[in-house]
Amino acid sequence: MSIDWAVVAMAVPLLAEGALTSLKIAALAGLLGLSGGVVLGLAALGGPAPVRGLVRAYVDFIRGTPLLIQIFIVFFGLPMLGWRPGEFVSGVIALSLNSAAYVAEVVRGAVGSVEAGQAEAARSIGMTRGQILVHVLLPQAIRPMTPALTNDLITLVKNTSLLSVISVYELTRSGQAVIASHFAPLEIFALLALYYYVIITALALVSRWIERRLPAW
Numbered sequence: 073m074s075i076d077w078a079v080v081a082m083a084v085p086l087l088a089e090g091a092l093t094s095l096k097i098a099a100l101a102g103l104l105g106l107s108g109g110v111v112l113g114l115a116a117l118g119g120p121a122p123v124r125g126l127v128r129a130y131v132d133f134i135r136g137t138p139l140l141i142q143i144f145i146v147f148f149g150l151p152m153l154g155w156r157p158g159e160f161v162s163g164v165i166a167l168s169l170n171s172a173a174y175v176a177e178v179v180r181g182a183v184g185s186v187e188a189g190q191a192e193a194a195r196s197i198g199m200t201r202g203q204i205l206v207h208v209l210l211p212q213a214i215r216p217m218t219p220a221l222t223n224d225l226i227t228l229v230k231n232t233s234l235l236s237v238i239s240v241y242e243l244t245r246s247g248q249a250v251i252a253s254h255f256a257p258l259e260i261f262a263l264l265a266l267y268y269y270v271i272i273t274a275l276a277l278v279s280r281w282i283e284r285r286l287p288a289w
Contacts, residue, residue: 079256083247083263090246091267094232097160097242101167102225108168109175114210116180118201127176134173140234142166147238163235163242171228178220182213215286222279226272233268243267 116127134142146166150157157165186209194204236245247264251257 075259076254076256079250079254080259080263082254083250083256083260086250087243087246087260087263087267090241090243091271093160093240093246094229094242095271097164097167097232097235097240098225098229100164101171102228104164104168105171105175105224105228106221108172110179110210112172112176113179113183114205116176117183118205131173131176134170135177139166139170139231140237142170143234143238159235159238159240162238163232163240167228167231167235170231171224174224174227175221178217178224179210179213182217182220183209185216186212215283218279218283218286222275225279226275229271229275230268 112127112130115123116131119127143163143166146169147159147162150162150165183205194208199208232240232242233244235242236248239245241249244264247260251260
């Protein structure tokens, strides 16, 4: 069995277009998931009991159900509520909601592990619980959180492939389109693996670079 290099050459720019869409989705979902996750994580630590209970229920639901099911719930559920955002936006929303739950757990664990004496010292000068979380504990937890957040971002990039089931033209979907028209599954799936490997390796290198330059507090 020989490799069809003509199909490979034709597929490279098409997959690059899909890879760009995957990166856009991952960037948007990552930012939204990080913002939501930080809020949820801090709420789980310092919020009132009902809020902590709601955050725990949300995190348990997201972690206890497959992402594919969550994508379908968002994609088919939003139109039933009167909003039809389209495949791209639905995918971003689903991945953001999923990412926020995992980021919340990272934040909760990292912030909660900061030395208790830090919080006691802040309380002794009159700082509120919210001020202690945001201004004292969270900054000290950023460096310990970085590796875990990077892992979540890498997982998020790979999870964009699941959006092919709702016809988002991301990297995997672009590969499926080429396979359907030229039937070269081995070549295309090998190219897809190479694209994902390069993207994720680049993210890991950037993460290590950032981690080395963060203050150790």
